[in-house]
Amino acid sequence: MTDRIVVVGAGIAGLGVAMALARDGREIVVVDRDAAPPPNVEAAFDTWERKGVTQLRHSHVFLGCLVTLIRDRHPRLHDMLHKAGARELDFEATLPASLQGKYTAADGDRDLAFLFSRRTTLEHTIRAYVEKLPGVRFLTSTIVRDLLLDKTAAIHTVKGVRIEREGAAPEDLTAAAVIDACGRTSVLTDWLRERGVTIDEEKSPAGILYFTRHYRLREGQDEPPRDLIPGAGDLGYIKYGVFAADNRHFSITLAVPEIESELRVATLNPKTFDAICNHIPGMARWIDPVRAEPVTKVFGMGNLHNVWRHFVKAGEPVVLNYFAVGDSAIRTNPLYGRGCSSAVLHAHILGDAMNATTDPRDQAIAFDKRSHKELRPFWNALMKQDLGAIRRAKNEQDPTYKPRLKARLIKSFAEDAIGPATRSNLGVLRALMKGFHMLAMPTAWLANPTVVLRVLGMWLTPKSKKLYPPKLGPNRKEMLEALGLKTA
Ligand SMILES: Cc1cc2nc3c(=O)[nH]c(=O)nc-3n(C[C@H](O)[C@H](O)[C@H](O)COP(=O)(O)OP(=O)(O)OC[C@H]3O[C@@H](n4cnc5c(N)ncnc54)[C@H](O)[C@@H]3O)c2cc1C
Structure with a gap:
């Protein structure tokens, strides 16, 4: 019986799993269909072909959740990222103009930092770090074609993967556990479903x-x-x-x-x-x-969705020795910049579960429980936000649309209470940014009476005394006309 762990996918989640699990005496094989990285970050941006990561050259920003996890658990990687040119912008540096010069330090401000880096630079650097971790090796230009499953037991148990290296015949790679870090296009769950494993899925459009x-x-x-x-x-x-x-x-x-x-x-x-x-x-x-x-x-x-896949049903895992991490299990609208933070945190939750016990059932249950506790509230909030944005975009095209009282109140609370409060009060901004950076639950600020009172107080303040942003740009009709496009 091997104690090898096979990680399918060397994207952010797969690298995160290797970071969380690597230790002396444990073999981790990271398999990826794409080629090995080029020698430096500029070549990675210009030439690294990643058929498996279609979002590679889209804008990425990285949140405090990811930065603190790397800083606290992988300090050498933190240094490497800075040496590669990635930059951190701390809380004070991101204050709106109205609060600049009014900053006073508070506990935890150091964690509220954005990391600015091209996605290729981040991934290239994490990859270089992971390649040096004990027991980790990469199989590149190697595609996983199937899962090896034991069907004799009452529950399906994954025993490894069938791989195909470029130009070679397929071969089987046995493993004590297989981690599905294949991203948004993962087909591993499809293979499980074809064999009769029930994997429930929630899916809603990002719009x-x-x-x-x-x-x-x-x-x-x-x-x-x-x-x-x-x-x-x-x-x-x-x-x-x-x-x-x-x-x-x-x-x-x-x-x-x-x-x-x-x-x-x-x-x-x-x-x-x-x-x-x-x-x-x-x-x-x-x-x-x-x-x-x-x-x-x-x-x-396009084709962007919020997705949550369930691998534990009624308290029991639906499959053993198979764990889906990152986008293959949980996806959110990229607009909120949460995907990589969520993927690396998810990977470390799995690492903690697998390091705590060797029992695959207990691992699956612990992984599922903590993922729900630490990630689900963000997923719920973003999914609801997207459904609201889809409604608003539809209304924007309807000249006869008149919002109802509830819609007017929600809009007013965002624009006349929360917005101006974050522009004029450091404590309110700090509390909301903790949720934004995934360092506190999205609604944690509602449990802080001082913050809530300040927001409500702002709602009651006359408009003339509140700070609103300047006009951001033309309205829809003005923009479409300026571009020579039809408005209806
Ligand atoms: C347009 C866009 C913008 C985004 N912006 C942000 C942002 O600003 N900030 C942020 O944090 N997140 C952002 N995200 C989300 C982020 O990119 C993803 O959440 C993150 O890449 C997920 O990592 P992953 O490892 O799960 O998947 P991926 O990074 O997609 O990696 C999957 C890996 O699996 C490999 N693979 C797939 N199938 C196989 C197979 N059968 N055999 C072998 N290898 C395989 C692929 O080659 C790939 O390397 C954005 C997403 C999109 C779509």
């Missing part, structure tokens, strides 16, 4: 299409200041964000609602993409040709 273009600052030029003009916003018919990155790179993402059929086709054209950015002040100054030059085409991506 957007994602468009990304990368740029590089010209020599001698700097990023624009972080002032009153926000680099991210929601215009209803389009959401946008500037993603600072490593080594003078940055990218811009435009998220277009699926129902905006003409706009979504037009956005893929680099000229239209830049024209949209030039109509929105928060982005126009970033792509000013004096400041920066585009370095890629526009990448588009």
Whole structure:
């Protein structure tokens, strides 16, 4: 009986599993269909072909949850990321203009840091770190074609995988456990279902299409200041964000609602993409040709969903020695930047469960229980947020739409209470950012009476005394007309 662990997929979750499980005396084989990484981060950005990771060249930002986990559990990797050019922006540096100069330090502020890096730089660096961990080896350009299953017992038990290396005949690789870290396109659960394993799935649409273009600052030029003009916003018919990155790179993402059929086709054209950015002040100054030059085409991506797959039913695992981690088990709308944090945290929850016991049933139950406790509240919140955004995008196209009282109250609470409170009160912003960075549950701030009172107090404050953001950009009609597109 082997105690080898096979990790299928060398993306963020697969690397996270190796980080969490590697130790002397344990063999971990990470299998990936894609080729080994090129020698450095620039070559990785320019040439690393990743058929298995279609989002590789989309904008990514990394949250405090991921940064603190790496900093506290993998300090050498933390150093390596900084050496590779990744940058951390701490809480004080991300304060809105209205709170700059009013900062006073509090416990935990250090954790509220974003990591700015291209996805390729992050993955290339984590990979270099994992390659040196004890007992870990990679099989690259090797695709997993099937799961080896023992069907004699009352419950299906996974015994390994069938692999196919480029140009070679298929071979079997036995394992004590198989980790499915195949990402959003994983077919391992399909193979289990075909053999009669019941895997329940919840799925709801993200309702957007994602468009990304990368740029590089010209020599001698700097990023624009972080002032009153926000680099991210929601215009209803389009959401946008500037993603600072490593080594003078940055990218811009435009998220277009699926129902905006003409706009979504037009956005893929680099000229239209830049024209949209030039109509929105928060982005126009970033792509000013004096400041920066585009370095890629526009990448588009659709078919985005929130997904949660269940591998424990009525308290019992549906399969043994098989664990799905990261996007193959839990997916959220990329707009919220949670996927990599969630994947690496999920991987460490699995690592803790597998390090605590060798009993596969207990491992599965412990993994499921903690995943629900630590990740499910975020999934629930984002799924609901997306359904609300889909409704709003639909209403945006209907000139006769009149919101009901409940919808008006929710909108007013967000725009006239929470928004201005975060712009004018450090304590409120700090409490909400803890949830944003996945360092506290999304609704934890509601249990803090001081924060709640400040938000409610802000709701009652006259509008003339509140801080609202400047106009972010043109409305839908103005933008579509400026682009020469039909408005209805
Ligand atoms: C457009 C977009 C933007 C995003 N932006 C952000 C962001 O800003 N911040 C953030 O944190 N997250 C973001 N995410 C989410 C993040 O990219 C994912 O959550 C993360 O990549 C999940 O990691 P994973 O390892 O589960 O899957 P992946 O990273 O997709 O890796 C899967 C791996 O499995 C391999 N594989 C698949 N099938 C097989 C097989 N049969 N045999 C062998 N190998 C196989 C693939 O080659 C690949 O290497 C974004 C996602 C999208 C779609």
